[in-house]
Amino acid sequence: MNPIGVFxxxxxxxxxxxxxxxxxxxxxxxxxxxxxxVPYGNKSAETxxxxxxxxxxxxxxxxxxxxxxxxxxxSAYALxxxxxxxxxxxxxxxxxxxxxxxxxxxxxxxxxxGTKATIRSNAYQTxxxxxxxxxxxxxxxxxxxxxxxxxxxxxxxxxxxIVCDYLSSLKKHSIDTLLLGCTHYPLLKKLIVxxxxxxxxxxxxxxxxxxxxxxxxxxxxLMNESPNPFTRFFVSDDPESFKRxxxxxxxxxxxxxxxxxxxxxxx
Amino acid sequence: MNPIGVFxxxxxxxxxxxxxxxxxxxxxxxxxxxxxxVPYGNKSAETxxxxxxxxxxxxxxxxxxxxxxxxxxxSAYALxxxxxxxxxxxxxxxxxxxxxxxxxxxxxxxxxxGTKATIRSNAYQTxxxxxxxxxxxxxxxxxxxxxxxxxxxxxxxxxxxIVCDYLSSLKKHSIDTLLLGCTHYPLLKKLIVxxxxxxxxxxxxxxxxxxxxxxxxxxxxLMNESPNPFTRFFVSDDPESFKRxxxxxxxxxxxxxxxxxxxxxxx
Numbered sequence: 001m002n003p004i005g006v007f008x009x010x011x012x013x014x015x016x017x018x019x020x021x022x023x024x025x026x027x028x029x030x031x032x033x034x035x036x037x038v039p040y041g042n043k044s045a046e047t048x049x050x051x052x053x054x055x056x057x058x059x060x061x062x063x064x065x066x067x068x069x070x071x072x073x074x075s076a077y078a079l080x081x082x083x084x085x086x087x088x089x090x091x092x093x094x095x096x097x098x099x100x101x102x103x104x105x106x107x108x109x110x111x112x113x114g115t116k117a118t119i120r121s122n123a124y125q126t127x128x129x130x131x132x133x134x135x136x137x138x139x140x141x142x143x144x145x146x147x148x149x150x151x152x153x154x155x156x157x158x159x160x161x162i163v164c165d166y167l168s169s170l171k172k173h174s175i176d177t178l179l180l181g182c183t184h185y186p187l188l189k190k191l192i193v194x195x196x197x198x199x200x201x202x203x204x205x206x207x208x209x210x211x212x213x214x215x216x217x218x219x220x221x222l223m224n225e226s227p228n229p230f231t232r233f234f235v236s237d238d239p240e241s242f243k244r245x246x247x248x249x250x251x252x253x254x255x256x257x258x259x260x261x262x263x264x265x266x267x
Numbered sequence: 268m269n270p271i272g273v274f275x276x277x278x279x280x281x282x283x284x285x286x287x288x289x290x291x292x293x294x295x296x297x298x299x300x301x302x303x304x305v306p307y308g309n310k311s312a313e314t315x316x317x318x319x320x321x322x323x324x325x326x327x328x329x330x331x332x333x334x335x336x337x338x339x340x341x342s343a344y345a346l347x348x349x350x351x352x353x354x355x356x357x358x359x360x361x362x363x364x365x366x367x368x369x370x371x372x373x374x375x376x377x378x379x380x381g382t383k384a385t386i387r388s389n390a391y392q393t394x395x396x397x398x399x400x401x402x403x404x405x406x407x408x409x410x411x412x413x414x415x416x417x418x419x420x421x422x423x424x425x426x427x428x429i430v431c432d433y434l435s436s437l438k439k440h441s442i443d444t445l446l447l448g449c450t451h452y453p454l455l456k457k458l459i460v461x462x463x464x465x466x467x468x469x470x471x472x473x474x475x476x477x478x479x480x481x482x483x484x485x486x487x488x489l490m491n492e493s494p495n496p497f498t499r500f501f502v503s504d505d506p507e508s509f510k511r512x513x514x515x516x517x518x519x520x521x522x523x524x525x526x527x528x529x530x531x532x533x534x
Contacts, residue, residue: 036314037304044505047303047528147414156432161425238311241383261314 001224003028003232004213005064007055010038011150011242012183013070014249016093019210020068021231024217027224029231030062036236036261039146040073041115041182048117052078053085058234058260060086065222068213069093072114072182072205076121089216096212097179097205098127104201105177108135111170111200113192114181116141124181138173142166142182149184150245154191163191170196179203187249233257268491270295270499271480272331274322277305278417278509279450280337281516283360286477287335288498291484294491296498297329303504303528306413307340308382308449315384319345320352325501325527327353332489335480336360339381339449339472343388356483363479364446364472365394371468372444375402378437378467380459381448383408391448405440409433409449416451417512421458430458437463446470454516500524 004024006017010033017031032055034040040048052074059067067090069075069082075092083090101110112124125137145166148159170178178200180186186204193202217223235242239257246254271291273284277300284298299322301307307315319341326334334357336342336349342359350357368377379391392404412433415426437445445467447453453471460469484490502509506524513521 036310038309042305042505042508043303047504143418144411144414144420147411151410153411153429156428158425158428158432161423161428162420165423165425237314238309241309 001028001222001226002063002065003030004066004068005030005032005059005062006068006070007032007034007052007059007074008071008183009034009040009074011245011249012146014246015183015186015206016068016070016209017231018250019207020213023210023214024223026226026229028226028229030059030064030234031231032059032234033242034236035238035242039115040071041117041143041146043073043117045077045121048073049078049081053081056082056086056090060088064088066091066213066216068209070183070209073117073121076118076123089220091209091212091216093183093205093209094123094127096208097181097203098124099131100208101177101179101203102128102131102135104203105132105135107174107176108132109173109175110135110137111173111175111178112137112139112181113142113145113166113178113185114139115146116143118181124179136173138170138175140166140170142185145182145188146184149187149248152248154188160191160194163188163195167192167195175200177201177203179205181205234260236261268295268489268493269330269332270297271333271335272297272299272326272329273335273337274299274301274319274326274341275338275450276301276307276341278512278516279413281513282450282453282473283335283337283476284498285517286474287480290477290481291490293493293496295493295496297326297331297501298498299326299501300503300509302502302509306382307338308384308410308413310340310384312344312388315340316345316348320348323349323353323357327355331355333358333480333483335476337450337476340384340388343385343390356487358476358479358483360450360472360476361390361394363475364448364470365391366398367475368444368446368470369395369398369402371470372399372402374441374443375399376440376442377402377404378440378442378445379404379406379448380409380412380433380445380452381406382413383410385448391446403440405437405442407433407437409452412449412455413451416454416515419515421455427458427461430455430462434459434462442467444468444470446472448472501527503528
């Protein structure tokens, strides 16, 4: 059975992959990390679309049955461009996250954390408001969260201070739900809960996205039952550091990573 | 008179530009920031070379008389590839910095701070040892320094903690000279001095590189005497955020930035 394609600007989408493997344990999966261009969060819309479309084309050539745009910045800017190009279902992380947040929130006061590109896109804000008109959405850019995760710096006192800085503005808004609008942020959950308190419901785009993927495959009768599913990893640059840091996300080692830089340059 | 070309992965090379403008106030300068691919510090050697050669070609087409590779990661990996391609002088930031550090150090115990790519390249270590055989070089990767600078986070307590973490290993080595092996790091000087103490001499690649540029132009009789020199800024992506953040580096606003993404994609 054809695999599911997942792509991200780099490592972050591995949180989505992990949830997919838990939710759909019999699926074959191709994961592409665009490590030659990471991060997307500080790039323009045009550039994010260009990179995303190239990767989508590569994965489509590998005959995937469903494409998951696991990067929030790419979901915010490039989802429609990709959907226009291809004839398989394409889902991002924004809509599933927004849907869950809108459903879970009682007070309809919802915080959203994200990279600069994601927050600037207003994608979460717009999506939540379309589902829960009248909701109040409080977006916060957290540009240092990704480097803190990737440098394995979360156990240090500096990480706690930075989380406190970024979230301080949210505290006065009495939110009851907080959307983690970046694939890296689930790794910061403990620090975030310490800051906002246990009563605020955290919504994690990775797990809501995996749930939507399952619904789609069930609806289209495309579920795989393979007893020995495979996951293949592709990167556009530097497989070694992807392997090393990828372990932080998956909590298990990554044995083999394929580099497709030559192919990708031509696209 | 033809301009000097300067390139960097993004904003960091503006510290070199600033020193160049101070040292060579009558020169015309073209600055290229590769904002579509920033940062280079976490990319592979092959990818850094590919990006650097493309930018060098673009600047050569603009008829520059001297090319300065202001990015430490690009200087470490791509300098020779570029030098083989072109027939104008090409200088990086590694050699001038290493030369100054080797000359200034009395105890020949020298610390080097840099990104992962720069430290991994061993370029500073090798260059210092060729100039001062028997010196002891203590390299330290500081991957969070660039995001701290770019997010304007240096005034916060978390920045102080991170500087302290990274430099703690250096303290026991009794260095007398510390090389700031990344264009962003001069902006952290105050925090670094607080940590290592005022007796350690700091060497800043940006200013040593500007000194070498001046020597070369004098030697080749290529100095400009223009009373109204111009500086033009090019980026591969998102001129607006370059303008905004560039002000932090130059301490004056940048009015006009040209995007060359289309040309750059074709290369």
